[in-house]
Amino acid sequence: MRLAALLACGGALALAACSATTGTGSDAESASASDPSVGADGRAPFASTYRRYPGVPTALVGATVFDGAGGRIDNGIVLFADGEVVGIGDASLAIPAGYTQIDGSGKFVTPGIIDIHSHLGDYPSPSVPAHSDGNEATSPTTPDVWAEHSVWPQDPGFSRALANGGVTSLQILPGSANLVGGRSVTLKNVYSRTVQGMKFPGAPYGMKMACGENPKRVYGGRGRMPSTRMGNFAVNRQTWLDAKAYDGKKRDLAKETLKGVLDGEILVHNHCYRADEMALVMDMAKEMGYRVSAFHHAVEAYKIGDLLRDNDVCSAIWADWYGFKMESYDGIPENAAFLQREGACVVIHSDSDREIQRLNQEAAKAQAAGRRLGIDISDATVIGWITLNPAKAMGVDAMTGSLEAGKMADVVLWNGNPLSVYSRPEKVWVDGALLYDAIDRKRRPVSDFELGQPGEGDVK
Template sequence: MIPEFRLRARTGVLATLASALALTACATTGSAGETGSARSDDKTFAARIESEGVFASTYKAYPGIATALKGATVFDGRGGRIENGVVFFSGGKIVAVGGPDTPIPADIAVFDGTGKFVTPGIIDIHSHLGDYPSPGVDAHSDGNEATSPTTPEVWAEHSIWPQDPGFTRALANGGITALQILPGSANLMGGRSVTLKNVPGRTMQQMKFPGAPHGFKMACGENPKRVYGSRGRMPSTRMGNLAVNRDTWFDAIDYANDQASGKGVKRDLGKETLVGVLKGEILVHNHCYRADEMALVMDMAKEMGYKVTAFHHAVEAYKIGDLLRANDVCSAIWADWYGFKMESYDGIMENAAYLHQAGACVVIHSDDQDDIQRLNQEARKAQKAGLRLGIDISDATVIQWITFNAAKAMGIEAMTGSLEPGKMADVVLWNGDPLSVYSRPEKVWIDGALMFDALDPKRRPVSDFELGQPGEGDVK
């Protein structure tokens, strides 16, 4: 039962989130005495900076030229397949996709794709590159702020090391053109995620995907209760997990209502993130394994007024495919990881196939610096597991699991994830069937710029960190 004062807060937020929450979540209101701030112009300055974008993307596409790929088999990322197809892009955007009769302007770069395949750039919805970079040492362990069960105030982007060699390996070996970097799963609320374009950059902002919404990492199950229960703190049980989550959401609702009513409230970075979730501006990505817990989380989301965009790992998603479809929640899953802890014990290789059969959204993810280099192969494993059951899923649909569906769950599907006119020219030319273990990217374009070419050593990006350290006698 919800206590009376909480019920009033909940009722209030239902009335205010649709209108009054148009307020900026980061600006404070009221007098200096009400907010605890010493100077009113400090508040004005904070509001001005927020309106310009905090840690805003400074990404600029690398130079590219008008290019056409012709003669290849084209998977468009939306379930379509074109034999002997043409993909034409210019100015960083897809211009045309079609059959062999698709017009190609004269005097542009044309690549013969005969016997090859073209897909949209591969997207990994769940990565920790940059936050847990290589080499994997304690000094680089920056993905879990495991100091409190709820840390919504932290942002994964503030840990990202752009020189992580994993970025360039994911590009060259896996055709990865965009990826979401998440905090770890030690906490019930781990903080904001960020989406990156997989390009070399000196700063995180130079990689930050322009216009992509933040995500919000949550976790249920064994991890939070194990981490904090071992310290004699709450939560130590699954019921503790839900209780702490609900109480934190109610506090955020009170904060939102106080802001909307014009009360002076002290700025709270964590609650700003939670209010962004309640407003639908920040997308929830929830680490969750067991089907019963996913069902509970969806009920909690309805109670609080937010939506889960995707359950990650979700090894038991196949048990509730109908519920996931009805709630429009994607399942970002592995092809075959299971059994490494109790909540993963019922994982099956047919998970993706059963979800597809139920009409639910399927995404294949990595959560691993090695698997990100072969999401195409992971997707094939999931497809073949279904085929052994008699569930025949087309190659074109399987490509969608690692392109458009990932983009949809990350809130960037209007910009990338499929080969459609007007979208970013994020394109991979494969030297063979992209779902084969024998194939690999031959060329990768990001926003129309050729970022990797297996046939040109000068277009094989290498992280600064991999170039080595100064030797004895070198300038220090």
């Protein structure tokens, strides 16, 4: 997202010098001296070098505020400075001297949108075979690979997600060809020359797993195990047993990741469509001593909402994608509404470079499907499906996902109700820095890759 970066900081090379750290998670990027993965500099490998862009103390005044945690304030005020939310309240909230006031009358404010399931950078635009870097489909389990090592920061999808969807944070996952696909990475949606410069400071790693049709089709088609669902579970269970026996004396990248899961340091994100398989996976997790943070694409989650609630597992779902393969056949548009009625954690995700630009509309579609059945879910609650709930499942809810004092100032000003198809982001702040402004053409980010493309009529 080059243009905003240059304007905000006078050039990408000046970024580190002109901005401060976010103040969160810096200690989490270092590791103990006894950890075998520690580098010679005493830090974890590929540690975040993210630095927030500079911003100014800002007061959004007069807007309807959805705080992400289920609260709504009409004629509200949101204050942020030095990269953090300072205060949120009604019109009586005092605005300190020196704050730039922005009139939000008739507009809406939400936390930055968070996509828990993205492949931006690993499957970037343009979609060509040379850019296909999301599936290491060479073994049924590849916990040794890290999604961040495929992320291309110049993917135009990042700037599209910021400008059109208000997305300020996102998790990049490996694909679903493998039972264990590798580590995910959580990014701040900012321009950087390196993926380390985008890495969300202090965010835990995730690990991608997959159930069902994909791994058995990929490997069974090659005459290898697994070729059935029972084969999937057999390979998974043996993989966990081998990981539990790992003593760390000789480094093994795959087992380091698996041990991180068993130690509770790495969160499991499991691609799984069918309710029966989700129930089996939760039992396997109890057997092996880990927990699932979220099931992704969980089109049948509505059948086991109580089990998901009782096991504190989120369901990351689409509003209405279903039927494109057999295990997705029994999906229903009311999935999110039924889960919400059960008190389970609902997350609306994209898995798409296009849907990530309209997660607000996808959430609204899921809300409307429930309303047609008589399940009335408030706008304020639905906003949590694309803000605080994904932050919770990604392990970053203490830092972002809701508008609370002390949290990162990841904020979107919408030109109307974000759950309306007619609304879009007017301004987007990441850690208090204005990185997109629909009214100011100079703050419409464009990637280096796009800037380098010849225009119509140029010499080829």
